[in-house]
Amino acid sequence: MISVDKKEVLRYLGYGRSEADIQVMRSIESAIEKLQHAAQPRWLYDVFPLQLGSENQIDFFCFKAHSKHLSKNLKGCEKVVIFAATLGIQVDLLIERYVKLQISQGVIMQAVAAAMIEQFCDECQEEIRQKMELEGWYLRPRFSPGYGDFSLNHQTEIISVLQCPKKIGLTLTDSLLMAPAKSVTAVIGLSRTQQPCHRHGCEACEKKDCAFRR
Amino acid sequence: MTIREKLGKELVFFDGGTGTILQEQGLGAGELPEIWNIEHREAIVSLHKNYLLAGADILKTNTFGANRLKFPGNEGYRLTEIVTAAIQNAKQAINEVGGKQRYIALDIGPTGKLLKPMGDLDFEDACNLFKEVVQIGVACGVDLILIETMSDSYEAKAAILAVKETCDLPVFVTTIYGENGKLLTGGDTESTVALLEGLGVDALGINCGLGPVQMKGICEQLLQYASIPVIVNPNAGLPRSENGKTVFDVTPEQFTDTMEEIAKMGAWVLGGCCGTTPEHIQMLVERCSSIAPVPIVPKERTVVSSYAQAVVIGKSPVIIGERINPTGKSKFKQALREHNLEYILNEGLTQQEKGAHILDVNVGLPEIDEVSMMEKVIKELQSILDLPLQIDTSNFEAMERAMRVYNGKPMINSVNGKQEVMEAVFPLVKKYGGVVVGLALDENGIPETAQGRIEVAEKIYRTAKSYGIESKDIVIDALAMTISSDSGSALVTLETLRRIRDEYHGKTILGVSNISFGLPQREIVNSTFYTMAMQNGLNCGIINPNSEAMMRSYYAFKALSNLDEQCGDYIAHYANQVSNVSAPAKQSDLTLAQAIEKGLKERASELTAELIQTKEALDIINEQLIPALDQVGKGFEKGTVFLPQLLMSAEAAKAAFEVIKTQMERSGQVQEKKGKIILATVKGDIHDIGKNIVKVLLENYSYEVYDLGKDVPPEKIVETAIKENIKLVGLSALMTTTVVNMEATIELLRKEKPDTKIVVGGAVLTPEYAKSIGADCYAKDAMATVHYAQEILG
Numbered sequence A: 001m002i003s004v005d006k007k008e009v010l011r012y013l014g015y016g017r018s019e020a021d022i023q024v025m026r027s028i029e030s031a032i033e034k035l036q037h038a039a040q041p042r043w044l045y046d047v048f049p050l051q052l053g054s055e056n057q058i059d060f061f062c063f064k065a066h067s068k069h070l071s072k073n074l075k076g077c078e079k080v081v082i083f084a085a086t087l088g089i090q091v092d093l094l095i096e097r098y099v100k101l102q103i104s105q106g107v108i109m110q111a112v113a114a115a116m117i118e119q120f121c122d123e124c125q126e127e128i129r130q131k132m133e134l135e136g137w138y139l140r141p142r143f144s145p146g147y148g149d150f151s152l153n154h155q156t157e158i159i160s161v162l163q164c165p166k167k168i169g170l171t172l173t174d175s176l177l178m179a180p181a182k183s184v185t186a187v188i189g190l191s192r193t194q195q196p197c198h199r200h201g202c203e204a205c206e207k208k209d210c211a212f213r214r
Numbered sequence B: 001m002t003i004r005e006k007l008g009k010e011l012v013f014f015d016g017g018t019g020t021i022l023q024e025q026g027l028g029a030g031e032l033p034e035i036w037n038i039e040h041r042e043a044i045v046s047l048h049k050n051y052l053l054a055g056a057d058i059l060k061t062n063t064f065g066a067n068r069l070k071f072p073g074n075e076g077y078r079l080t081e082i083v084t085a086a087i088q089n090a091k092q093a094i095n096e097v098g099g100k101q102r103y104i105a106l107d108i109g110p111t112g113k114l115l116k117p118m119g120d121l122d123f124e125d126a127c128n129l130f131k132e133v134v135q136i137g138v139a140c141g142v143d144l145i146l147i148e149t150m151s152d153s154y155e156a157k158a159a160i161l162a163v164k165e166t167c168d169l170p171v172f173v174t175t176i177y178g179e180n181g182k183l184l185t186g187g188d189t190e191s192t193v194a195l196l197e198g199l200g201v202d203a204l205g206i207n208c209g210l211g212p213v214q215m216k217g218i219c220e221q222l223l224q225y226a227s228i229p230v231i232v233n234p235n236a237g238l239p240r241s242e243n244g245k246t247v248f249d250v251t252p253e254q255f256t257d258t259m260e261e262i263a264k265m266g267a268w269v270l271g272g273c274c275g276t277t278p279e280h281i282q283m284l285v286e287r288c289s290s291i292a293p294v295p296i297v298p299k300e301r302t303v304v305s306s307y308a309q310a311v312v313i314g315k316s317p318v319i320i321g322e323r324i325n326p327t328g329k330s331k332f333k334q335a336l337r338e339h340n341l342e343y344i345l346n347e348g349l350t351q352q353e354k355g356a357h358i359l360d361v362n363v364g365l366p367e368i369d370e371v372s373m374m375e376k377v378i379k380e381l382q383s384i385l386d387l388p389l390q391i392d393t394s395n396f397e398a399m400e401r402a403m404r405v406y407n408g409k410p411m412i413n414s415v416n417g418k419q420e421v422m423e424a425v426f427p428l429v430k431k432y433g434g435v436v437v438g439l440a441l442d443e444n445g446i447p448e449t450a451q452g453r454i455e456v457a458e459k460i461y462r463t464a465k466s467y468g469i470e471s472k473d474i475v476i477d478a479l480a481m482t483i484s485s486d487s488g489s490a491l492v493t494l495e496t497l498r499r500i501r502d503e504y505h506g507k508t509i510l511g512v513s514n515i516s517f518g519l520p521q522r523e524i525v526n527s528t529f530y531t532m533a534m535q536n537g538l539n540c541g542i543i544n545p546n547s548e549a550m551m552r553s554y555y556a557f558k559a560l561s562n563l564d565e566q567c568g569d570y571i572a573h574y575a576n577q578v579s580n581v582s583a584p585a586k587q588s589d590l591t592l593a594q595a596i597e598k599g600l601k602e603r604a605s606e607l608t609a610e611l612i613q614t615k616e617a618l619d620i621i622n623e624q625l626i627p628a629l630d631q632v633g634k635g636f637e638k639g640t641v642f643l644p645q646l647l648m649s650a651e652a653a654k655a656a657f658e659v660i661k662t663q664m665e666r667s668g669q670v671q672e673k674k675g676k677i678i679l680a681t682v683k684g685d686i687h688d689i690g691k692n693i694v695k696v697l698l699e700n701y702s703y704e705v706y707d708l709g710k711d712v713p714p715e716k717i718v719e720t721a722i723k724e725n726i727k728l729v730g731l732s733a734l735m736t737t738t739v740v741n742m743e744a745t746i747e748l749l750r751k752e753k754p755d756t757k758i759v760v761g762g763a764v765l766t767p768e769y770a771k772s773i774g775a776d777c778y779a780k781d782a783m784a785t786v787h788y789a790q791e792i793l794g
Helices: A006-012 A022-038 A068-074 A089-101 A103-134 A154-161 A164-168 B019-024 B033-039 B041-054 B079-097 B123-140 B153-164 B189-198 B212-225 B252-265 B278-288 B330-337 B341-354 B370-384 B396-405 B419-432 B450-466 B489-504 B512-516 B522-535 B548-560 B565-574 B592-597 B601-611 B617-638 B643-666 B689-700 B714-723 B736-752 B767-772 B782-793
Strands: A042-049 A057-059 A064-066 A079-086 A183-191 B058-060 B103-108 B144-150 B171-175 B203-207 B230-233 B240-242 B245-247 B302-305 B310-313 B318-324 B358-361 B389-392 B411-416 B435-439 B474-477 B507-511 B540-543 B675-681 B703-707 B728-732 B757-761
Touching: A006 A022, A006 A103, A022 A089, A022 A103, A022 B643, A042 A103, A042 A164, A042 B240, A057 A068, A068 A183, A079 A103, A079 A154, A079 A164, A089 A103, A089 B341, A089 B370, A089 B689, A103 A183, A103 B643, A103 B689, A154 A164, A154 A183, B019 B033, B019 B041, B033 B041, B033 B079, B041 B058, B041 B079, B041 B278, B058 B079, B058 B144, B079 B103, B079 B123, B103 B123, B123 B153, B144 B153, B153 B171, B153 B189, B171 B230, B189 B203, B189 B212, B189 B302, B189 B310, B203 B212, B212 B230, B212 B252, B252 B278, B302 B435, B318 B341, B330 B341, B341 B358, B341 B370, B358 B370, B370 B389, B370 B396, B389 B396, B396 B419, B411 B419, B411 B450, B419 B435, B419 B450, B435 B450, B450 B474, B450 B489, B489 B507, B489 B512, B489 B522, B507 B512, B512 B522, B512 B540, B522 B540, B522 B548, B540 B548, B548 B565, B592 B601, B592 B617, B592 B643, B601 B617, B601 B643, B617 B643, B617 B689, B617 B782, B643 B689, B675 B689, B675 B714, B675 B782, B689 B703, B689 B728, B689 B782, B714 B728, B714 B736, B728 B736, B728 B782, B736 B757, B757 B782
Parallel strands: B058 B103, B103 B144, B144 B171, B171 B203, B203 B230, B318 B358, B318 B540, B358 B389, B389 B411, B411 B435, B435 B474, B474 B507, B507 B540, B675 B703, B675 B728, B728 B757
Antiparallel strands: A042 A079, A057 A064, A079 A183, B240 B245, B302 B310
């Protein structure tokens, strides 16, 4: 079962550091319970060689990308983990029910599910980290298509390379939306040297005026 | 001997894995294995030959992902080339190896896209994608169609219909289950078997995902439920990653050990999937080919299903919720006329919460287009509820449309003993599957005696059989007729129920409440009759689950009939209920405005109901509702009230408005609306959360909202704007990839309806971005939209 940090849920709901009243907190708890029941989390990854070229060219040996931000993130890496995870379609159905019939709960459900998929990815990443460290590899923070200038189009390649539709039921729509919606694709750099202090997710983002910034 | 003839005479063997072997031979990640049919022909032919030499009876063509989405034809290979080459490779292998008779299965995997409503692939489009492949396969002379690795029962249905509408070839279907015994979309073995058998497949089973050991339990369930041959094509264990390579650990010996057990349990068709090799298949054939197929015992189970669950009609009484039906309900009629699906969905959800197992769906109203409404309501209900549905209509076109788009094996209400009706309904049941209600009446009307009704039932059973529909898929409606006009009528109904149960081992259904038509205090009669009917064998009661009296009969009957273990359900429902309904606990002395500010929905409607006794509706709105909403809205803008509270308040206000609206309608008043607004999530975008947030607020401020839903094409928005003369359109888009469609919508609106203002919102938008695509206003949140509406419409 995936645990959910209620503080993260409140952040997604726009509370920042403010406290929520008891009614909202109860709704959050009930949403966590329902979503934990509905979630069918699945994930997978594969390791590929990596070559960083000039002018921010990146070759994953299963697809190529061009991104300044990702190049920076992967600097010094020799390999890369291509990663995907999803909470499954039941979560979408549950959120949809409330979005249609009780939007206040729908909004809360959606925030809980967002926190839940991040938490799930953290857990998966931890498992990868432990395994890789045994082999002498250290992980960089995960970096998803759509972050910075790493184009959303690469979602298509990641999903195809990992055979996500067949293996974990993760698909893409024509407009590159992931279905199930509560899903993540990412690349995680592997290097021989540990980077003691790197910025994670939110803090690494350059959109500093975002309402949801930590 | 055709493959159909071979089934049951001896065990039949599929080949093993393809993709995993090609990967070892150099198939790159992300490379399409189907291209190898042309570029590495020799590798494919050799793989087929190795499987034939190992003893496989059926070859799967290397066409798992071959469809127009992956081979669109504008560049690279065309779909026809790929599929034709794949079949030729299989044929060549068979010719070169010779020996016993072999069969070629056209292999069809999932499209890789999710179907609507969760994804963006339309059901009919999916069906057409599959049809294209099947047509090529048929033209090239395959022996059967294998639909495999389906994780979504809906997609499996689209593929099966594609085959059935193209050819008469045998169709085998295997789905992929998780270790929890469920499909990715939530279906279990029983619901999947019900769906697949209903659609008339030749064999069903399981493949991929798991190894033979993990499949054993699932196979056991499939064998328990299925009355047709079961196929088992496991992986060579669960995949594991080793130095970046996927490996499967189960050896041919281990594989065969478990497969032998599975064969002895009763599976008729055995083979392998990912990670299995010719060695696995060789050992499997060597050890299992002498095992005699276990005879299949027909399972006399009456089952309906949704995409996620099966409901068995049998021992324990089944509640069919009757509320989704406009008869005698003016509010429901109005909802239908206004296409207010929210009202209908709420009726569905409430009934589920009250304990309904199946929902009857009737949307027949003379002035609406029943065919399109039925399809819409069925799809909408299935997008939020997982209960099986009963399609209730006498319009055969609506019936077919609903049965086609329904995800599962539906209940159909109804057929009767009239020749003409049977001729219209039974072919649909045969094609799409379903459990059909047979009314015990015919051209001569409703028989007055039980004997007469039994004779009609017999005719229905008999005729159904001539269409290939088994008696287990018929539920006889013994017809409840009011005792107010014939005091003996209940006894006739009860006798009919009893005799169908005892003499025909048949299943029965009743619209229970008809029994009391014309009488006062109908619940008293209904609930007692319901108990009597269940005692006489009634399997399905079409009742109102919101009626406490009916539910009492249901729970008490189950407890008294040993159908409720340790009275668990009864206790769960009634242990904490005080025997007499007591007054709700007073929640201090809140004003209506305070209740709304705090987001207390029930309290808000109670207080409104009290207030409306002494105050004018308009005064309540202006003195309490609007000030409360403004207060909360201001708090939201200042950052002291947050989105969940804003919406809870909005919902409380909505509940209060409902009370006022009902009261005004009673006194013949009409509530003034301020103006009409279209809301839509643009084409390509399948999330409507933002749009729905805006909707609830706009409605509270008395705007009439035309909610066009999500993934809405620009043309539809423009068409509605022109038709309803809309002055303000609100558009939502979530992604940069869908903002282009927002821009296209704006462009079309400007051209066709230039006087309409456009407000946009969504995660990726900024004021500058909104301006650049030509919107009049960027709304950063829901309140900003309200303010803009006030500015434009007043």
